[in-house]
Amino acid sequence: MNPLENALPAPHTRASLYAALDSYLDALRRRDPSAVRWAPRVYNTENNVALMVGDGLWGTIVDFGTYDLRFADPARGQVGWFGTVKEPLEESAITIRLGVDAEGRIEEVETLVVRQSDSGIKFENPRFEDKPIMNEIVPPERRVPRERMISLADGYFDTLQLNDGTLFTKFHPDCNRVENGVQTTNNPEFAKFIPVAGLGCEAQFRLGNYRYDDRLRARRYPLVDEERGLVLAAAFIDHSGRLGEYRLTDGRVVNSPLRRPHTFYLFELFKIQDGMIWQIEANFITVPYHMPSPWDAWQRR
Structure with missing residues (x-):
């Protein structure tokens, strides 16, 4: 090991x-994948399916919308983005995570596109608006360690799994959640259709509303933006469908x-x-x- 390694600047x-x-x-x-500076070996997925670079969204994109929420983890060479993408028939929410190697080349691409035309459970009238809190730098004295x-x-996922009112994490009283472009907490309009949406984050979970979420599995935390206090998680929520009344x-x-x-x-x-x-x-x-994650094999490489 290079004894000066710890003194070298981060890549x-x-x-x-x-x-x-x-x-x-x-x-x-x-639509030009040749313009990307790729690493010698690249792993690329779209909507949880491994694809060849240039397939999928590369062939249908028209443009991006104006929503731009970005975050980065310099220690791990990870960068992420929430936005919207326009295709011929619709504009959809999109999340992209990139893994960048020490030479600045892209070696990982994980893309999720929420196409309403494919959605069995639709979130109507999404609004993609800037949220200043997501871009604010957290003062050092208000930060917590990466592991915490x-x-x-x-703990949020532990709380959601088989939700019975027990909390395994901590929420600020003003916490809000946006899902697929729709605010699903403290939203009186959405509460007309889903009553629990009128409550805040903690109140929803203390009610035990999400008992039907059987498993929060294959959890990954590939990106932690310590400066902005952001953690990007990827996971699956399994519903067995067995629960009726509760x-x-x-x-x-x-x-359910x-x-x-x-x-x-x-x-x-x-x-x-x-x-x-x-x-x-x-x-x-x-x-x-129960679809598995294609990233499990890549992580074990």
Whole structure:
């Protein structure tokens, strides 16, 4: 081992990772994969399926929308982006995660596109708006260590899995969540269709509303933006469909909305400061029940 290794500058900066992201997005917009600076070995997936570079969205993209939420992990060479993408028939929410090697070449591409035309569970009238809190730099005294940030995000999934009112994470009282472009907390308009959407993050979970979420599996935390207090997670939510009626913690009896075997594949971004979750942004799609992650094999390489 080089005794001076710890004194060497990190191969990545936020600026260099954002430059790699911008270069990739520009090439994708122009449908020109040859314009990307690729690593010798590349792993590329779209909607949880491994694809050859140049397939999938590369052949159908028209343009991107204006929404631009980006974040980076210089320590791990990871950069992520939430935005929207326009194809001939619709504009869709999109999340992209890139892995960049020490030479600045892209070696990982993980893309999730929420096409409403493919969605069995639609989120109507999405609004993709900037959320200042997601871009704010967390003052050093309000940050928590990387491992604790991941633990809080993982605790969110523990809370969601077989949700019975027990909390395994901490929420700020003003926490909100946006899913596929729709705010699903503290939203009186959405509550007209899904009553629990009128509550905040913690209140929803204390109610035990999500009892039908059987498994939060294949959890990954590939990117932690310590400066901005952001953790990007990828996972699956499995629903066995067996649960019918169940009782909330306030005594009401409700029916599960999912009565068939079903799985969501998701990207979820958590804003963390003061040891609490303040904001959540998620994109997810339906995939075949118990579908495995193609990233498991890549991570074991």
